[in-house]
Amino acid sequence: MTSPTCIALPKIRFERGFLAGRAQLVRDVVIPFQWEALNDRVPGAERSGTVNNFQIAAGEKEGKFHGYWFQDSDLAKWIEAASFGLATHPDAALDAELDGIIATIGKAQQPDGYLDTYIQLKEPHMKWANLFEYHELYIAGHFIEAGVAHFEATGKRTLLAIVCKLADMIERTFGLGAEQIPGYCGHEEVELALVKLARATGEKRYAQLAAYFINQRGVAPLYYEAELKRLKFEKLPVYFHADGWDYLQGSRPVRDLVDPVGHSVRMMYLATAMADLALALPDESLRKSCETLWDNLTRYHLYITGGIGSEWMGEKFAERYDLPNDRAYAESCAGIGLVFWARRMLDLSLRGAYADVMERALYNNVLAGMALDGKTFFYVNPLEMRPAEAKRRYDQHYIKTQRVPWFGCACCPPNIARTLTSLGYHTHSVLPDGLAVHLYADCRLEATMGGKKTNFALHTDYPWDGAVKLEVSPAQPVTFTLRLRLPGWCTAPTAKLNGTAVDFAAKVCDGYLYLAREWRAGDVVTLDFPMTIQRIRAHPAVHHDAGCVALQRGPMVFCVEQADNGAQLGQLRLPKNAPLTARFEAGFLGGALVIEGPGQRVQAPSDELYSTTEPTVTPATIKAVPYCLWNNRGEGEMRVWIRES
Amino acid sequence: MTSPTCIALPKIRFERGFLAGRAQLVRDVVIPFQWEALNDRVPGAERSGTVNNFQIAAGEKEGKFHGYWFQDSDLAKWIEAASFGLATHPDAALDAELDGIIATIGKAQQPDGYLDTYIQLKEPHMKWANLFEYHELYIAGHFIEAGVAHFEATGKRTLLAIVCKLADMIERTFGLGAEQIPGYCGHEEVELALVKLARATGEKRYAQLAAYFINQRGVAPLYYEAELKRLKFEKLPVYFHADGWDYLQGSRPVRDLVDPVGHSVRMMYLATAMADLALALPDESLRKSCETLWDNLTRYHLYITGGIGSEWMGEKFAERYDLPNDRAYAESCAGIGLVFWARRMLDLSLRGAYADVMERALYNNVLAGMALDGKTFFYVNPLEMRPAEAKRRYDQHYIKTQRVPWFGCACCPPNIARTLTSLGYHTHSVLPDGLAVHLYADCRLEATMGGKKTNFALHTDYPWDGAVKLEVSPAQPVTFTLRLRLPGWCTAPTAKLNGTAVDFAAKVCDGYLYLAREWRAGDVVTLDFPMTIQRIRAHPAVHHDAGCVALQRGPMVFCVEQADNGAQLGQLRLPKNAPLTARFEAGFLGGALVIEGPGQRVQAPSDELYSTTEPTVTPATIKAVPYCLWNNRGEGEMRVWIRES
Ligand SMILES: [Zn+2]
Ligand SMILES: [Zn+2]
Secondary structure, eight states: OOOOBOOOGGGEEOOSSHHHHHHHHIIIIIHHHHHHHHTTOSTTSOOOOHHHHHHHHTTSSOOOOOSOTTTHHHHHHHHHHHHHHHHHSOOHHHHHHHHHHHHHHHHHSOTTSOOOHHHHHTOGGGTTTOTTTOOHHHHHHHHHHHHHHHHHHHOOOHHHHHHHHHHHHHHHHBSSSTTSBOOOOSSOOHHHHHHHHHHHHOOHHHHHHHHHHHHHTTOSSOHHHHHHHHTTOSSOOGGGGGGGGGGGTOSSOGGGOOSOOSBHHHHHHHHHHHHHHHHHTTOHHHHHHHHHHHHHHHHHSBOTTSOBOOBTTTTBOOSTTOOOSTTOOOOHHHHHHHHHHHHHHHHHSOOHHHHHHHHHIIIIIIHHTBOTTSSOBOSSOOSEEOHHHHHHOGGGTTOOSSOBSOOSSOOHHHHHHHHHTTHHHHHEEEETTEEEEOSOOSEEEEEEETTEEEEEEEEEOTTTOOEEEEEEEESSOEEEEEEEEOOTTOSSOEEEETTEEOOOTTTEETTEEEEEEEEOTTEEEEEEOOOOEEEEEEOTTOGGGTTEEEEEETTEEEEEEHHHHOSOGGGEEBOTTOOOEEEEETTSTTSEEEEEEEEEEEEOSSSOSEESSOOEEEEEEEEEEEGGGTTSSSSOOEESSEEBO | OOOOBOOOGGGEEOOSSHHHHHHHHIIIIIHHHHHHHHTTOSTTSOOOOHHHHHHHHTTSSOOOOOSOTTTHHHHHHHHHHHHHHHHHSOOHHHHHHHHHHHHHHHHHSOTTSOOOHHHHHTOGGGTTTOTTTOOHHHHHHHHHHHHHHHHHHHOOOHHHHHHHHHHHHHHHHBSSSTTSBOOOOSSOOHHHHHHHHHHHHOOHHHHHHHHHHHHHTTOSSOHHHHHHHHTTOSSOOGGGGGGGGGGGTOSSOGGGOOSOOSBHHHHHHHHHHHHHHHHHTTOHHHHHHHHHHHHHHHHHSBOTTSOBOOBTTTTBOOSTTOOOSTTOOOOHHHHHHHHHHHHHHHHHSOOHHHHHHHHHIIIIIIHHTBOTTSSOBOSSOOSEEOHHHHHHOGGGTTOOSSOBSOOSSOOHHHHHHHHHTTHHHHHEEEETTEEEEOSOOSEEEEEEETTEEEEEEEEEOTTTOOEEEEEEEESSOEEEEEEEEOOTTOSSOEEEETTEEOOOTTTEETTEEEEEEEEOTTEEEEEEOOOOEEEEEEOTTOGGGTTEEEEEETTEEEEEEHHHHOSOGGGEEBOTTOOOEEEEETTSTTSEEEEEEEEEEEEOSSSOSEESSOOEEEEEEEEEEEGGGTTSSSSOOEESSEEBO
C-alpha cells in the first residue's frame, strides 16, 4: 500500500480564523523580525551572530564565530519557515533574500560537503570528534529540512544541492565500514531530515542512512564511551545528572526504550524519525516501539497543555507523574517535536488519540510560545507563574516571567515559525483512497482524489466553535473515502451529509468517521463538535495537581491570570458545582473566548502562619483565558490548575 | 537590672525522658563517633581531615590540608559538645582526649594568635584577604565558644587561653583605626562567641569587639565591594543568585533588615549576636531590630517543623510564604541557630512565643537531624519525601533520601551534638528574682534563689504527656518568683500549688505563669498541659500547603511515612471530621506516640493522565509518627502536610 502523504503546501490555504491569524503573524512579523535577529539588527535582543558566522565561513567577511555550537540551526530553521511562507504567499523580496543567503551557505560549505560554521571557524580539529556534545549532524539535519522546504516551495534546487552534497558526505563518513565512524549524533534530527530528503529526491539510500543512525544508537559497546575516553572526559556533563546516557537516548538500543527519557526535544526528534522509518522502510519493530513510547508519554509524562519535559537541568523528562507546574520545562520546541511525532503516528495508524495530542500541544504549549504581537517568545512554558518567586528561586531561574524578543539559545522562535507556516502538513493526510482531516481549521485545499482534481473548502470558527462545514468539489464525480477526526474531547459529535444525519454505527473507527462514497461537486458534510466547558482532573498520582481542576473547552486549555483575578491565585477556589459560562470577547486578547463563573477566595483567619482555625471564604468571580494567550498583558501570576472547593 | 543567665551545666541533670535519652545518645554514641570521624577512622564515611589538618599545622605530621575552608570549625564544635558532656558526666578518657587535641591546637596557633589551618597550610598569602568567602573569623568564633565551654565544664584554662590570644589578635586587627581592617566575616559567628567570651572572662571589650562587627556590617561604602575589586572578582558567586549582598546580610546596616535574608545559618547567628548585644550593652535599637526580624521570620518564613531556609542555592531564605515541602532546605544548623536566637530573645523579653518557636525547632527540625541510633544525620530536613523524584530531579539533588554517617561539609552533626549536650542552657533562665522554666523536660537542678541554694526536681513524660510536677526545695524558706511557661499550643493549661488550683488571672503575662511567694522545701507545683491532637492549617498564602493539614500534639509535629501507610502518600486523604487517636507504642521507634485514624485513599478512575471523571476513594487507616523520628526504617515516602478531604 502506498503511504499517506502530506498535502503540498501551495495546495492549501488558511485565510481566516484563529490559526490562519497566527500563521499570518508569522509571515508578516516573525519571519522578517527573525531575519533581523539572525543578522544582529534587533536593538536590545541578545546577539545571534548566525548570519555573520556564515559570512565569515564563506569568506565574505573577517571575524570570529559567535554563539553556541548549534547556532547554525537557527538559520536553517528560519530558511525552512521562510520557504514555507513563500509556498503559499509569494514574496519576491523574501525570495531574493533566500537566494542571497543560500549563495553564502554554498560558499561556506567545504569542498567535501562539510558544513558547520562553529567547527569550521572555531574548532576545526574537532570535526566529528565530539558527537555526543557537538551538533554537526543536528545542524546538517536542519539544513536538509530547509533544503527540502525551499525546493518544494520554490522549485529551486540551490539549497537542495548543497544539502545533498552534505548528506552524501555524511553517508560516506558514517557507518560500520572499515573507514567509517560507527557513531551518531548526540542530538537527533538528521534522521528525520534524511527521511524527508529521501522522499523529496526519491533516493531511498538517505532513508537507509537514517536507519543506520537509529539502529546503531545505544548499541553496545557504546560509541560514546570510547569517544569520552578519547576526549579524556572524567565524567558526564552536569546536565546528564541522574540519567546517564539516557540523557540523549543512548543508553540502550532505541527499540528497548520504554518511557521517553532524557532531553525532550531530542526524544521527540528520535521518535519522529522512528515513526518515519517504521512507515518508510517499513519496520514493524520500530512501530511497536513508537506505540510503547507513545502510550507511556501520554500516560505519565504529558502536561495538560501538551508540554513535555519537567526537569530543567538537561531539559529532560522526569519520573512518571512528576509534572510540577511552576517548574515545568515544557519547552516550545519539545511541544513542536511532539506535534511532529503525533503527525507521523497518524500516518502509521489513523487513530484519533494521536490527533488529540497533536491538537493539544499545538493549541496550548506551542502557541503559548509566541506573544500576540509575534515579537516575543517563551522558551519554557510553565503552567503556573508567581513572578516574585520565579525571579528569586534558583530552581526557577530558567523560567522567564515574560516573553523575550530573542534568546542566546534561540531554538524555539524559528521552530514556532516553521510550524505555523506549515500548518497544512499537519491538518490533513492524503491517502491512496481519500483524504483524512486531522485538525479543523478554516481552509481551502486541492488534492487529487481517485485521479480527479478535487477542491475542499472547510468553514469553521474552530477553536472557539465546534461547527464545521466541509464542501467537497471534485472536477467530476469520484469515489473516495473521507476520514474525519472526531475530537477526543467531544462527547457528542454529530455529522450530516448533504443535510442528512450520518449514523455513526459502523462508520467510526479509532476516533475517525469514515465516509466512503461517490462524491460530487456541491456535496457538503457538516460536523458539529459541541464545545462544553470541561473540568479536567489529573491522575491522583500527579500530586502537583491534587485538589485542582483545569478548565478545557474544545482543544483549548484555560488559565487564570492575575490581570483578571487579582494576585494570590493560589487562594482562588472554584466550587465543584459553580456554573461556568463561555463568552467570546471580540476586543480582548485579539478576540478570545473566556470562561467566567462564581468562585471563592480563601481568607486567612489571622496573620498567623499556622493556625488551628479554618480559613473563611469570600465570593470572587473567576475569569479564565486561553492558556496560549497568557502573559500578553504584562508580568503577573498565572495558574492552569485551579483549586477546587 | 542584672541580666538573666543560664544555669551552669554541671548544676542541671536530665536523667530520664525523651530529651535525656537523646542527650545520652549523643554522649554515648555521637561524640565518640564524631571523634573517630574527625580523625578519619570511620570506614565508608566521607573523609573529614580535620584533626589531621591541625596535626600538620602543629608540626606533628607532614601532609596537606584536606577539606573545606571552614573544616576547622567541625573540631571546635566537637570540643564544645564534648566539654558540655563532661560538664555533667565526667569521663577521664574523654578529658584526656580533649587535653591532647587542645595541646595540638596550641601548637598550631601562630605566635600572634592567628589560627586557621586552611589559610596556614594552603593559602597563607590570603590571610584576612577574602573575608566574604573564607571563614577565618567564623572558625575563631567556634573556637572561642569551645574555649568557654571547656573552661566552664572542666575549670581548665588551656583552650580559653588560646582563644583569648586569638580574640586579642582579632581585636588588634579589626576596627576603624588607621592600621586596622574595617571588615567583618562573611559568615557571622564570632560576634555571638565574643559575647560569651566577655561573659566568661569578665572582659567587656570582647563584647565591644562583637558590637564593632555588628555595627560595621553592611555600612556604606561596603567593605566587600572594595574586597571584591582587590580580588578581581567579576561577579558574585552563583550561590548569591538573586540576593546580592543580602546573601550574607551585608547589603545594608543590620538595623535596617526587615525580613530575614540570605544564608539562614548566617542570619540566625547574626540575630543571636544582635539579641546578645541588645541585652549585654544594652542596645535598644538592636532589640527593636530583633523583634522586627523575629516577627517577620515567624510570620512568613518558618516551616511548621521549626525549619528555616527554603532555597537550596545558597541555603537561603526565600520570598515570604514560599515554603515548598519537598524542596525545603531547613538545614539542621539553621534550626539550631533559631533555637539559639529564640533563647536569647527570652532573656531580652520573657515571652512564651519565643519559647514556643524554640520548642518547635528543637523537637522537630533539630531532632530530625539525627537517626535514632545516633549514627547518621540529615543536613537538609524536607517536609515531604518521594525518594525516586529526590534522586532524579536536579532541583532536589541536595536532599538525601536517608541520613548519612558524615558529610564532606559536616557542619550539622557536631552542631546537633553540642545542642543536645547543653540542653540545660535552653530549658531555664536564672533571673535576679527567681527562675524561669522555658522547656519542660524531666530534670533536677540546683540554683541560688535569693541567696539560698535551692533544688528543683521536675517530673514529666513530656513531650508525650503534658503533666508536669515541679518540686521546689530551698535550703531555707526563700521568696522568689517562678516563671512557668504556658505552651502556646495548649489551649487549657491548669496549675496547682500544693494541691490547690492556681487562679491564672493576674498571674499570667506573655505566656508565662508567675508564681511569686515564699517557697519552702516540699512545695509542689503541678501543671497540666492537656495534649490534644491538633489539625494545623497554613496561612492560605502558603500555596504549597493548600488543601492540607498537619497534625501536631504537644510540641511534636507528625508525619505519615510509607512504612505505615504504603506508597503514594499524596493519594492519602484525611477527612475533616475523622476521629484521631493518640497511642503510645513502647517498642516502636524507641518508644513513641503515634496518631491513628480512619482516612481515605484516592483511586484513579482510569489509567488516563487526564480525565473529566472524579476519582473515587476507598477507606484507609492513617498512621502518623513524630516527624523527628521519620526515616528510621529505611528509604520511603514521607509527608508532613496531609491532604484533607
Ligand atoms: Zn527550543
Ligand atoms: Zn549544617
